[in-house]
Amino acid sequence: MEAVFLTFILMLAIFLGFELINKVPATLHTPLMSGANAISGITIVGAIGLAGTGQQDVANWLSTAAVAFASINVIGGYLVTDRMLAMFKKRGD
Amino acid sequence: MASSELAIQLAYVVAAAMFIYGLKLLGSADSARRGNMLSAIAMLLAIVSALLDQGIVEYQWILLGFVIGGATGGLVARQVKMTAIPEMVALFNGFGGLASLLVGTAALSTNPSTFTLVSIVLSILIGGLTFTGSLIAYGKLSETLSSGAVIFRGQQIVNSLLVLGIFASATMFCLEPGNIQWLFLVVTLSLLFGVMAVIPIGGADMPVVISLLNSYSGLAACAAGFAINNNILIVAGSLVGASGIILTQIMCKAMNRSLRNVLFSGFGSASDSSSEIEGEIKPISVEDGYYVLEAASNVAIIPGYGMAVAQAQHVVKELSELLEKNGAEVNFGIHPVAGRMPGHMNVLLAEADVPYDQLLEMDDINPRMETVDVAIVIGANDVVNPAARDMESSPIYGMPIINVDQARTVFVLKRSMASGFAGIENPLFYKENTRMLFGDAKESIARLVREFS
Numbered sequence A: 001m002e003a004v005f006l007t008f009i010l011m012l013a014i015f016l017g018f019e020l021i022n023k024v025p026a027t028l029h030t031p032l033m034s035g036a037n038a039i040s041g042i043t044i045v046g047a048i049g050l051a052g053t054g055q056q057d058v059a060n061w062l063s064t065a066a067v068a069f070a071s072i073n074v075i076g077g078y079l080v081t082d083r084m085l086a087m088f089k090k091r092g093d
Numbered sequence B: 001m002a003s004s005e006l007a008i009q010l011a012y013v014v015a016a017a018m019f020i021y022g023l024k025l026l027g028s029a030d031s032a033r034r035g036n037m038l039s040a041i042a043m044l045l046a047i048v049s050a051l052l053d054q055g056i057v058e059y060q061w062i063l064l065g066f067v068i069g070g071a072t073g074g075l076v077a078r079q080v081k082m083t084a085i086p087e088m089v090a091l092f093n094g095f096g097g098l099a100s101l102l103v104g105t106a107a108l109s110t111n112p113s114t115f116t117l118v119s120i121v122l123s124i125l126i127g128g129l130t131f132t133g134s135l136i137a138y139g140k141l142s143e144t145l146s147s148g149a150v151i152f153r154g155q156q157i158v159n160s161l162l163v164l165g166i167f168a169s170a171t172m173f174c175l176e177p178g179n180i181q182w183l184f185l186v187v188t189l190s191l192l193f194g195v196m197a198v199i200p201i202g203g204a205d206m207p208v209v210i211s212l213l214n215s216y217s218g219l220a221a222c223a224a225g226f227a228i229n230n231n232i233l234i235v236a237g238s239l240v241g242a243s244g245i246i247l248t249q250i251m252c253k254a255m256n257r258s259l260r261n262v263l264f265s266g267f268g269s270a271s272d273s274s275s276e277i278e279g280e281i282k283p284i285s286v287e288d289g290y291y292v293l294e295a296a297s298n299v300a301i302i303p304g305y306g307m308a309v310a311q312a313q314h315v316v317k318e319l320s321e322l323l324e325k326n327g328a329e330v331n332f333g334i335h336p337v338a339g340r341m342p343g344h345m346n347v348l349l350a351e352a353d354v355p356y357d358q359l360l361e362m363d364d365i366n367p368r369m370e371t372v373d374v375a376i377v378i379g380a381n382d383v384v385n386p387a388a389r390d391m392e393s394s395p396i397y398g399m400p401i402i403n404v405d406q407a408r409t410v411f412v413l414k415r416s417m418a419s420g421f422a423g424i425e426n427p428l429f430y431k432e433n434t435r436m437l438f439g440d441a442k443e444s445i446a447r448l449v450r451e452f453s
Helices: A002-022 A026-040 A043-051 A058-087 B003-025 B032-051 B060-079 B082-110 B114-141 B155-175 B180-198 B203-227 B231-254 B259-264 B286-295 B305-309 B313-325 B344-351 B362-371 B441-452
Strands: B298-303 B329-334 B359-361 B374-378 B409-414 B434-438
Touching: A002 B003, A002 B203, A002 B231, A026 A058, A026 B032, A026 B082, A026 B203, A026 B231, A026 B344, A026 B359, A043 A058, A043 B032, A043 B060, A043 B082, A043 B203, A043 B231, A058 B032, A058 B060, A058 B082, A058 B344, B003 B032, B003 B231, B082 B114, B082 B180, B082 B203, B082 B344, B114 B155, B114 B180, B114 B203, B155 B180, B203 B231, B203 B259, B231 B259, B286 B409, B286 B434, B286 B441, B298 B313, B298 B362, B305 B313, B305 B344, B313 B329, B313 B344, B313 B441, B329 B344, B329 B362, B344 B359, B359 B362, B409 B441
Parallel strands: B298 B329, B298 B374, B329 B359, B374 B409, B409 B434
Antiparallel strands: none
């Protein structure tokens, strides 16, 4: 049942994603993509669970590396997106 | 379910809602920055919740990974030039893929069921090909690799064998998870496949490729979510996946090519279109250009990536201000593939302080082109080539363009008469209402600015 439940979530999230992203204007597509970079760093949540088990095994090392790579995305992605969006100004601002 | 576990799951639900609302706020330039902030807070909430999990008994490894990754990411985000955003995004796509590959592999230690094993294989497969594919895309965009398409005899056969090999080893791995060799084989073949999939694609098609890899990095996170039974990975991953797919479609449409065509045929197979173009080239001097602009009441500026290469954004902004002071309406017409990734040109112009309400999309500027007195084309070529609209024999026939030739006068800033990136003749240069302003784009605009002041 777990599998069906997860697939159900997947299906709903994809449809929701299409609806939301279709409304983003072309002007913002680059920040959208770097913001998506940051969100794909969500893997860090999974990596954290596997990196803190206290067992000094291969899985621990792999997930520590995963925490590092996902952190690059999270920190780098959000910061660079914010840097870009701060540059977008309306006439007269 | 223990109460702490329940609290963590509920926090994930809240985080998912915030990610979704953050993306919604990204739908308008006024609220986009808040949307990004909200998304970042959602990520923080998800990370803190994950840290509170009772299965975690030591924090030093997590902290080590976070410090190394966070410092690297922060440094890159601060230092990267806006012209280099496409290669940075490509690299980050790759890191996202790699993280999912690593999580998938690490999840093997949890004694997985068959369903989980399949998810693990998928996260390794998608993550692996995203990683190496993105590295190649990064190389091509940053020009550390040749940006040309690498095509060799029998490529299709090699790739088909590769796909078969991946399928076979993935199946074997699911049947015999104890045999670690199958795992190594799946990882190696996935990494190899990423390389093979991107090398035959030319530099000009990279906007499509990074959009697609962006999508894959999300799908890899999704698969990792299935591998470790985590909802938030699935929700966030599929949002990214959907976003990448939409941007891929937009880019393909803007180039009038199917995704299949971009992925499987090296560009340049378009052969000689030696049809005659009538008319003659009419150069114009900066002084005469100034007189025409001075009398214009409606000006459209059509930038291409050449403008960014010449670092001319800031003088262009200066010129547009002077024109406005002179009483003219000035707009920028942005073709979807004007930059090197979706929306890239808008960021470059925003950096030069051009207000975003002055940046018009192709479909918004085309209907008003007939009321434009002067259209100034800077560093763009194929995206304003009327052959794409009128000449069926042209290799870019059918690609949507900005119809600058319908303006009263067109200025084309160009270094010389060499043809554009795709090597296609441009009949625009020979039109009755076109004037060529030869020379370095930045220098020419700067001289126009001096004439005004």
